[in-house]
Amino acid sequence: MDYQDILYSVKDGTATITINRPDKYNAFRGQTCEELIHAFNKAGWDKSIGVIVLTGAGEKAFCTGGDQSAHEGQYDGRGTIGLPMEDLHTIIRDVPKPVIAKVRGFAIGGGNVLCTICDFTLAAESAQFGQVGPKVGSVDPGYGTAFLARVVGEKKAREIWYLCRRYTAQEALAMGLVNTVVPDDQLDAEVETWCAEIMAKSPTAIALAKRSFNMDTEHQRGIAGLGMLGLSLYYDTDESKEGGIAFKEKRKPDFRKFNR
Numbered sequence: 001m002d003y004q005d006i007l008y009s010v011k012d013g014t015a016t017i018t019i020n021r022p023d024k025y026n027a028f029r030g031q032t033c034e035e036l037i038h039a040f041n042k043a044g045w046d047k048s049i050g051v052i053v054l055t056g057a058g059e060k061a062f063c064t065g066g067d068q069s070a071h072e073g074q075y076d077g078r079g080t081i082g083l084p085m086e087d088l089h090t091i092i093r094d095v096p097k098p099v100i101a102k103v104r105g106f107a108i109g110g111g112n113v114l115c116t117i118c119d120f121t122l123a124a125e126s127a128q129f130g131q132v133g134p135k136v137g138s139v140d141p142g143y144g145t146a147f148l149a150r151v152v153g154e155k156k157a158r159e160i161w162y163l164c165r166r167y168t169a170q171e172a173l174a175m176g177l178v179n180t181v182v183p184d185d186q187l188d189a190e191v192e193t194w195c196a197e198i199m200a201k202s203p204t205a206i207a208l209a210k211r212s213f214n215m216d217t218e219h220q221r222g223i224a225g226l227g228m229l230g231l232s233l234y235y236d237t238d239e240s241k242e243g244g245i246a247f248k249e250k251r252k253p254d255f256r257k258f259n260r
């Protein structure tokens with residue numbers, strides 16, 4: 001597969017997958033997700049690779065979730081909502097190698113979900129984390145909610161989703177959303193150190209550990225599948241569309257008329 005939206009490189013047993021849409025704050029469209037799935041499969045089953053790094057091009061963003069400009073109701077690709085999110089989340093969990101999210105700038109919406117699912121998140125001081133779904137007419141009714149609660153606790157996860165605040169790298173560290181925070185110019189070296197440490201360990205022991213950690217939340221895959229169907233129906237409503245339109249028009253959404 002020729003990649004248009006991502007970059008793929010290998011060095012010292014580490015595969016680095018970079019979302020390369022900096023002009024869109026590394027937001028993903030259908031094509032981006034397909035390429036990410038392909039790259040994770042490639043790295044995941046390549047025996048010369050011991051660890052996978054997922055990152056975003058440029059300084060502004062790791063990833064800001066679904067591309068709002070490729071979105072009016074459903075997205076532009078494959079799957080229940082026009083983005084193969086279930087497949088992308090699944091492959092990150094299923095590859096038998098640790099996946100490190102290397103985060104500079106914004107990790108927002110589906111970008112924050114990707115970080116949450118990765119085995120580790122290593123953040124630069126510039127990193128900012130948050131969910132925006134209830135502001136823009138979306139939600140991740142699977143790993144992005146249920147698994148987030150496992151990572152940061154129920155109260156904090158609900159705060160993140162219901163209030164849609166942004167959190168600094170230090171705040172994310174305090175709530176257990178990231179593993180470490182370093183100055184921006186030291187992030188690459190920090191990630192290399194973590195990769196080298198992983199590469200010195202038994203790959204089979206790590207693969208078994210990863211599978212065992214995942215086992216406890218595997219039912220959330222089923223919840224995600226069901227939830228995605230609900231999300232698809234929600235995307236066709238005026239309420240959801242109000243969120244996307246307001247974002248594009250750079251105004252506050254008016255959701256009150258849809259009160260339940």
Ligand SMILES: CC(C)(COP(=O)(O)OP(=O)(O)OC[C@H]1O[C@@H](n2cnc3c(N)ncnc32)[C@H](O)[C@@H]1OP(=O)(O)O)[C@@H](O)C(=O)NCCC(=O)NCCSC(=O)CCC(=O)c1ccccc1C(=O)O
Nearest residue numbers: 025027064065066067068069085106109110113136138140
């Ligand atoms: C990222 C922001 C917080 C940055 O804010 P700010 O610094 O004030 O700058 P802005 O002026 O807002 O933005 C600058 C510039 O970037 C463009 N942009 C930013 N994000 C996107 C995006 N996602 N898509 C397209 N374009 C984007 C923005 O339009 C500006 O461009 P200009 O040309 O200068 O106008 C802030 O921008 C922000 O909050 N962005 C919103 C991000 C967003 O709405 N993301 C989608 C969230 S919903 C989502 O991800 C659901 C889809 C999905 O992934 C999913 C679905 C189902 C199950 C699971 C998932 C899952 O989450 O994984």
